[in-house]
Every structure is written in structure tokens, then in C-alpha cells.
Amino acid sequence: MNTLEFETSLKADGFGEIATVERMAGYHLGEHDHPFDARALITAGQITLVVEGVSTTYGVGDIFTLAAGTPHHESAGPQGVSYRVGRRAVSTS
Numbered sequence: 001m002n003t004l005e006f007e008t009s010l011k012a013d014g015f016g017e018i019a020t021v022e023r024m025a026g027y028h029l030g031e032h033d034h035p036f037d038a039r040a041l042i043t044a045g046q047i048t049l050v051v052e053g054v055s056t057t058y059g060v061g062d063i064f065t066l067a068a069g070t071p072h073h074e075s076a077g078p079q080g081v082s083y084r085v086g087r088r089a090v091s092t093s
Contacts, residue, residue: 001063003084006041015039015086023047027076039065040085046077 001009007018015037041063048057049064050073057077058064066072068090 001041001061003041003043006063006084007086010039010086013039013086013088015088017087019085019087020082021085022082023076023080025076025078025080027074027080029074031071031073033069033071034066034087035068036090037066037068037088038085039063039088040083042081042083045079045081047081047083048075048077049073 010018017036020043021040040058042058042060044060046057046059047064048055049066050056051066051070056064059077
């Protein structure tokens with residue numbers, strides 16, 4: 001899936017905010033969560049997410065999804081990482 005197709009699918013699924021995120025090699029963020037659903041397409045490098053003790057590495061062309069409130073760790077690969085990400089607000093009602 002190319003970036004345009006990915007962004008089109010994000011919009012169709014209600015992801016209103018779309019951004020590019022870049023992290024340098026050595027980047028690591030300990031356990032945290034987000035108040036929004038996230039779906040990302042890796043465009044360069046790699047990222048590793050650890051969710052419920054399971055470590056998964058995503059590379060170029062891979063897509064990952066995290067539901068709002070999902071505790072996770074994240075770290076960039078040896079070349080860093082760049083990805084397009086959609087963020088979807090979660091209803092609190």
C-alpha cells in the first residue's frame with residue numbers, strides 16, 4: 001500500500017488527524033498509552049512495539065494499529081523510523 005492509499009483508507013475510517021512522525025536511532029519511550037486510536041504506515045526504518053509483553057517489529061510497508069488506552073513501549077530501529085500516522089478521537093460517551 002502506498003502513502004496515498006493509506007491516507008485515503010485512514011480518512012474513510014474516521015482518522016481525522018494525519019501526521020508524519022520521525023524518530024532517531026536510539027529512540028525509546030517506556031510504557032505509555034494514548035487517548036486516541038492510532039494506525040501507522042512505516043515509510044522508513046523500523047519500530048518495535050511491546051504490547052502485553054509481546055514485542056513486534058514493523059518495517060517499511062508494514063502497518064500497525066493501537067487502540068486508545070493500550071499500554072505499550074516503543075523504540076526505533078538502528079536506522080531510526082519514519083511513519084505516517086492517523087489519529088482518531090475516541091468517544092467518551
